[in-house]
Amino acid sequence: MFVLRSRYLRIRSRRHRGRHVGCGTHSFLPHARVDGSTELESSSTHIEFSYAAILKAIDESHYNETIQSCPYLQAEIPATRDGDARNEVHVESYRSPATPVLSDDAVRGLRLAAQKYFKEKGGGNNGVGVDRVSVGDLLAMDGDPEPGWKTSLDAAMMQVIYPSVRSGWPHNDAFSFTKDSDAAHGIPVLTVTSASVFAGGGFPSAKAAMTTFERDAGLFVVHIDLGNDNHAETPVMGALYMESLVDECKMKSDLPIVGPLLPGQMVVHQSMQRTAAIMVPSNVHHLKENGLSTVDSLSRTHILRAAEYTRHYALRLILTTKNIIGFETSDGVPKVAIPEAPSEERSYRLRNYARFCRDDRVRYLTLAGLLDFDDYENHLWLGYDYIARVDNPEYQCDLLQRLSDVNRAVFHLEKAAALCPTDSRIYFQLATAIGAKMDCEKRLILEGDDDHYHATRSDEAPGLKRMAEALKRSADLESAPVKVGVNGIEDLAICLNALSETHCKLGEFGKALNALDRWAECGSIRSALALEDTNSIQMHKTPRYEWIQVTDKRDGQNRNVAVRTVGDVPVFEPEDIALLRAAADNRFALAAGMQTSRYTMQYEGNSELHLDDLCAGDLLLKSMMNRVLQEKVYPLVRTAFAEAKDLDGDEPPLGSLCVYDSIFVRYNGDKAKAAGRRRGASQPLHQDGGIYSVNIALNSAHEGGGTFFEALTVVDGTNILRPTAPGHAIIHKTTQRHAGAPTTSGVRDILVIFLTARRTIKSDNVENTWRIERAMRLQSIGKELNRDKLIPSLRLARDNDPTNSEIPYWLGVHLIQGDMNDETDERWTEISQGVESLKLSTLLNPADARAHYHLGMAISTRHKYAMRTKRAHLLPPAKEAGESVINALESAIRLERKCAEAGCENGINLSAAFLALGDFMTRLKSFDKAIMYLNQVEGTIRESGDIDKEWAQSMLEEVSSILDYCKSEASEKMEHSLIR
Ligand SMILES: O=C(O)CCC(=O)C(=O)O
Numbered sequence: 001m002f003v004l005r006s007r008y009l010r011i012r013s014r015r016h017r018g019r020h021v022g023c024g025t026h027s028f029l030p031h032a033r034v035d036g037s038t039e040l041e042s043s044s045t046h047i048e049f050s051y052a053a054i055l056k057a058i059d060e061s062h063y064n065e066t067i068q069s070c071p072y073l074q075a076e077i078p079a080t081r082d083g084d085a086r087n088e089v090h091v092e093s094y095r096s097p098a099t100p101v102l103s104d105d106a107v108r109g110l111r112l113a114a115q116k117y118f119k120e121k122g123g124g125n126n127g128v129g130v131d132r133v134s135v136g137d138l139l140a141m142d143g144d145p146e147p148g149w150k151t152s153l154d155a156a157m158m159q160v161i162y163p164s165v166r167s168g169w170p171h172n173d174a175f176s177f178t179k180d181s182d183a184a185h186g187i188p189v190l191t192v193t194s195a196s197v198f199a200g201g202g203f204p205s206a207k208a209a210m211t212t213f214e215r216d217a218g219l220f221v222v223h224i225d226l227g228n229d230n231h232a233e234t235p236v237m238g239a240l241y242m243e244s245l246v247d248e249c250k251m252k253s254d255l256p257i258v259g260p261l262l263p264g265q266m267v268v269h270q271s272m273q274r275t276a277a278i279m280v281p282s283n284v285h286h287l288k289e290n291g292l293s294t295v296d297s298l299s300r301t302h303i304l305r306a307a308e309y310t311r312h313y314a315l316r317l318i319l320t321t322k323n324i325i326g327f328e329t330s331d332g333v334p335k336v337a338i339p340e341a342p343s344e345e346r347s348y349r350l351r352n353y354a355r356f357c358r359d360d361r362v363r364y365l366t367l368a369g370l371l372d373f374d375d376y377e378n379h380l381w382l383g384y385d386y387i388a389r390v391d392n393p394e395y396q397c398d399l400l401q402r403l404s405d406v407n408r409a410v411f412h413l414e415k416a417a418a419l420c421p422t423d424s425r426i427y428f429q430l431a432t433a434i435g436a437k438m439d440c441e442k443r444l445i446l447e448g449d450d451d452h453y454h455a456t457r458s459d460e461a462p463g464l465k466r467m468a469e470a471l472k473r474s475a476d477l478e479s480a481p482v483k484v485g486v487n488g489i490e491d492l493a494i495c496l497n498a499l500s501e502t503h504c505k506l507g508e509f510g511k512a513l514n515a516l517d518r519w520a521e522c523g524s525i526r527s528a529l530a531l532e533d534t535n536s537i538q539m540h541k542t543p544r545y546e547w548i549q550v551t552d553k554r555d556g557q558n559r560n561v562a563v564r565t566v567g568d569v570p571v572f573e574p575e576d577i578a579l580l581r582a583a584a585d586n587r588f589a590l591a592a593g594m595q596t597s598r599y600t601m602q603y604e605g606n607s608e609l610h611l612d613d614l615c616a617g618d619l620l621l622k623s624m625m626n627r628v629l630q631e632k633v634y635p636l637v638r639t640a641f642a643e644a645k646d647l648d649g650d651e652p653p654l655g656s657l658c659v660y661d662s663i664f665v666r667y668n669g670d671k672a673k674a675a676g677r678r679r680g681a682s683q684p685l686h687q688d689g690g691i692y693s694v695n696i697a698l699n700s701a702h703e704g705g706g707t708f709f710e711a712l713t714v715v716d717g718t719n720i721l722r723p724t725a726p727g728h729a730i731i732h733k734t735t736q737r738h739a740g741a742p743t744t745s746g747v748r749d750i751l752v753i754f755l756t757a758r759r760t761i762k763s764d765n766v767e768n769t770w771r772i773e774r775a776m777r778l779q780s781i782g783k784e785l786n787r788d789k790l791i792p793s794l795r796l797a798r799d800n801d802p803t804n805s806e807i808p809y810w811l812g813v814h815l816i817q818g819d820m821n822d823e824t825d826e827r828w829t830e831i832s833q834g835v836e837s838l839k840l841s842t843l844l845n846p847a848d849a850r851a852h853y854h855l856g857m858a859i860s861t862r863h864k865y866a867m868r869t870k871r872a873h874l875l876p877p878a879k880e881a882g883e884s885v886i887n888a889l890e891s892a893i894r895l896e897r898k899c900a901e902a903g904c905e906n907g908i909n910l911s912a913a914f915l916a917l918g919d920f921m922t923r924l925k926s927f928d929k930a931i932m933y934l935n936q937v938e939g940t941i942r943e944s945g946d947i948d949k950e951w952a953q954s955m956l957e958e959v960s961s962i963l964d965y966c967k968s969e970a971s972e973k974m975e976h977s978l979i980r
């Protein structure tokens, strides 16, 4: 599938803040007129009429807003046009006056007023810790401590703010007459439609941004910094992240921010520019980066720290223009016709309206595009909507129509990119559209319902190349807001995942690795929890530990499975556990059964929470976790795995250990039982993400449960490990296959921390741990690749992490699964390599039942293929082959049964293994053995409860016919030997 997940782009446009006319409401549009036809072409007269009606409504809405929204802030007093012309200072993207526009007193007064308001009435705290209050509400508040700020603000409006906007963009359409009739409405003047104070930061895991990073309403945004209460102590300052500066700053290796700003200092920009108000340390431009030019930057770390440190304030005014003459009425009813809103406003409002239309979105967006050719968001939305339409399962149309839709999507997104070359969303959507287009073309060729496409052989490379280019640009752009903490890493990670995948599809593996490393780096900076401080001298008591090992029967060597903490120093003290579980209880109660995790391994009876979500805003929990990580977890992991180095061949990471993700898992055995889950509350066999998994027990009041380790199935005794007591841990490499053993009654709570490491300059070439992640990610991308690219990428994965048994396992499986009618030498080599790869997998992990199973099947397949293609002479001797098949399949059966006993089976079809054994022994004319194996098929099917299934019946028929053959051959053989 080529269509990328659209989750990456949550296109939003800021809701209009106007109190009377929300663009979120339909109230300003004549309902009866706008629904009806769904296609622009369907009825031109009808459209003409609707179009006019819509514009009229929009003009009215804009007009109302300009006179009603912020009556407490005076509009601009028009100067003579000559006067303006003399002051023209055309600026590109923003104006940032050197001297503050508000005095220190006014800044403090406004901040104090907002603080009082938030304390008494709250500020909405919209889920990301940002409070907001309108200036109108501040003015209406009783007991403003220092109300003098209003006079200062009024003066600034007239003397600095309005003149500065007008002289900054003198050629803006909104300032000029377009038609003669407009002259009747007078000169357009600037006015304020929204004035708000924002506050953000000052708590654990606070976001760097105080305002959402998106296009604003109106025509101009005036941002005035209001400082914070701790400025003197710690110089945390305000700044404005400005998307349009990205390219320019990259060249100068600077940050795309305007600031740091002094309290009272102002930045003005067009609303169309995407910006976000952020908090930064005053030395943000002088931080010495580590030279990796990656997102894991010092500036990001320091900006996020600044945001946590203090609550910062800013004033934001939204400006537009209005025509003064038309409004001069006593009763609010205009005497003359309502003036046209500026075209940018018309387009913005129409676009916002389109968001709420289910059927007509494309049509309204097209109209919005006609109103303002320059507004890239119209094209972005159009492109996005054309793809969304094609993605919608309810959209009934033929492939050619689909192709035409995705072509339009590509057209609009390219247009958007030309108008705004710094918006990462556009390039991501462009890549999505190109992918969708390729998908359509492929289907047209397959279905052959068009002569043109029927004739064309598809060559995907050019399309994939364009996708890669767009994704690369998107990732490069997206890195900028990530680097300053304005955006989280989620979207960038998705983009880099797609980029790696596209490079793999092109066979560009070097570039794929580069993108993969950047993607992995995202994982290493995702968590807001502390990273390992490698400089600190350990003064704390770390838990003691022991290694759980198995002895390999073949070479007598010990293999490490996991570390278990022992003794009287646990990872978590009882009070730490209590704190964590209480936070989880709260969150589960809040979620009321809704999904609380990003992961999919969840069944009835299991629930999960991300520790980062729990810690956000919870100072106590976060600092407890940071302490435990720093004092216990990191030193423990580093020491234990450094000790294991000789045995495992893995260097501990060079860079600081850090949290890749951490989840609180609650297994409810009783719930699972009630839901009829035979296995209780459990997790299937898997590998984790990151490098190390730390699994900490939080209670003991349950039956069953524990971590099942596949590696332990090769030795006698238990294969489920449990920490020695609540608060203690089991730690293993993430590549060690394991499962959550069924909790059969009661509740089992654990905290699993997946650790990875920060990248260092050396990581690229020498670091094992970094390569472990590469290999895992290559393997996960493999699911999206065709066989011809899948096989080389699995080989690459194997080269990067030669110890991960999962990779040669999949490589073997895919090498075997090719065309059995292809009799070339190349195919023979593939099959032989497939067998070798599976053999390697069983050597690396002798406990993997699946690998043994597929190895047995593969040897048998190779045998059949060789016989058929006259290559019998290339096969190993029959006895040896027989032994290896028996060995492999019997191991598979034995191991799978052990897994099943623990409730953690792989789900291998054991009856098929017996059948394969019987079949192979028959081919080797070893009839007694064949009969012995075939006789076990029926019982095994019964055991699995599948006897009534159709496949079971046909398998039994096959068994019975081979059995008949074997029996007659066996008795003939017997006769033969008697005669002799
Ligand atoms: O239940 C357990 O101990 C295993 C948990 C686990 O493997 C996981 O959450 O990834």
Ligand SMILES: [Fe+2]
Binding pocket: 686, 687, 688, 693, 738
């Ligand atoms: Fe796990």
